[in-house]
Every structure is written in C-alpha cells, then in structure tokens.
C-alpha cells in the first residue's frame with residue numbers, strides 16, 4: 001500500500017482545498033460533522049488544528065475524525081508530533097516556532113507527510129532541503145482566525161513557489177473571492193479555516209471554494 005508521503009508525491013492536487021480545523025468557528029456543531037461536510041463538499045486535505053488541546057485530546061479527536069475523512073484525503077495534525085505518532089495520522093504540520101522539520105521526520109519516519117510553514121524564500125529552501133513534503137505560506141490576507149500572523153505578499157509567495165520543487169499552499173484570509181489573487185503564483189492549493197468552518201452550510205462553502213480554486217490553479 002502507498003504511504004501517505006508517496007500518495008502526496010503522486011497526487012499534489014490533494015492540496016487544492018486544504019481544510020484546517022478550528023473549534024472556535026463551529027458554533028455548537030461537532031467537529032466530526034463539520035469535517036464530514038467539508039470532505040463531502042470537496043475538501044482534499046485536512047489538518048486538525050486545536051491550539052488548546054492536549055496531546056491525548058488530539059489523539060482522541062484524530063481517531064474520531066479518521067472515521068469521517070475519506071481514505072484518499074490526507075489527514076495531518078498541527079504542531080504535536082507525539083499526537084501524530086500515537087494517532088497514526090498521515091503526518092504533521094510544523095511552523096518556524098515548532099519542532100524542526102528534521103525532528104518531525106526523525107520521529108514520524110520516511111512514510112509520513114511533513115508540512116512546514118514558511119514566510120521567506122530562505123526558509124522555504126531550508127525546509128525543502130530538510131525533507132518537507134509541502135510548504136504553507138501566509139498570511140496572504142488579514143484574518144480573524146490568527147490576527148497575529150505575519151503578512152506575506154503575493155510576490156513573495158510567487159518567489160517561494162519558483163524556488164522549490166515541492167508543492168506550496170497559501171493560507172490566511174482565503175475565501176471564494178480572495179483565492180482569485182492566487183492565479184499565476186504557482187501554488188498547489190489554498191488552506192482555509194473560517195471560509196469553511198464558520199460557514200452555516202459547510203458542504204456548500206467547500207463546493208464554492210473548490211470551484212473557485214479550480215478556476216485559478
């Protein structure tokens with residue numbers, strides 16, 4: 001059977017509509033039902049992101065989410081290497097203040113996906129050299145989900161895409177309208193939190209986002 005890492009290498013389009021969870025946008029709905037709706041609407045990749053959850057909470061949430069996420073949709077955990085290892089997630093996403101990419105690779109092994117957040121070309125080259133499978137670049141637009149996120153302009157995003165041969169996803173303030181700005185940048189996809197999980201109809205929001213992304217990428 002193909003490993004998650006090998007699957008992503010063969011199917012970079014799996015990054016097109018990258019759903020990042022955030023429990024604060026769910027408005028009383030369960031995470032499981034929201035992620036199921038996102039997947040049914042066309043989300044192609046899922047990241048479990050819960051900055052307040054303990055490792056054991058993440059492992060438990062991961063077990064429940066795995067049951068609703070289709071088998072061909074890669075599923076990674078944000079930040080927590082131990083949770084990703086214990087829960088047997090498809091991989092982990094780490095930022096510049098988290099465990100280093102090399103450490104993530106050492107802990108999870110050669111078959112899992114390691115995604116790395118970068119904001120500059122130098123960081124992108126370093127992450128690629130360290131064995132990252134894809135890069136997350138943001139924040140492209142201001143976002144209430146993470147108001148403290150540093151700005152990255154579209155020119156830097158394009159430079160990063162040109163400088164590495166691994167796929168890049170953009171993140172930060174992306175919605176059905178703003179994804180149009182990604183045209184021509186070279187990104188493989190858009191990572192989205194609130195435009196999916198704050199929507200009253202998540203399935204419909206995912207469909208709209210997927211169509212909008214397919215028009216520009």
Ligand SMILES: Cc1ncc(COP(=O)(O)OP(=O)(O)O)c(N)n1
Nearest residue numbers: 078093094095096117136137171191
């Ligand atoms: C796809 C994707 N890109 C970027 C990030 C941000 O990661 P990081 O900088 O580590 O910040 P937190 O998400 O941990 O607050 C991401 N999570 N996903």
Ligand SMILES: Cc1nc(C(=O)O)sc1CCOP(=O)(O)O
Nearest residue numbers: 138139143145149172173193194
């Ligand atoms: C989790 C995260 N990381 C970012 C970064 O720039 O690294 S922006 C962000 C939140 C994105 O949320 P929304 O889709 O609601 O704008």
Ligand SMILES: [Mg+2]
Nearest residue numbers: 079094095098
């Ligand atoms: Mg992080």
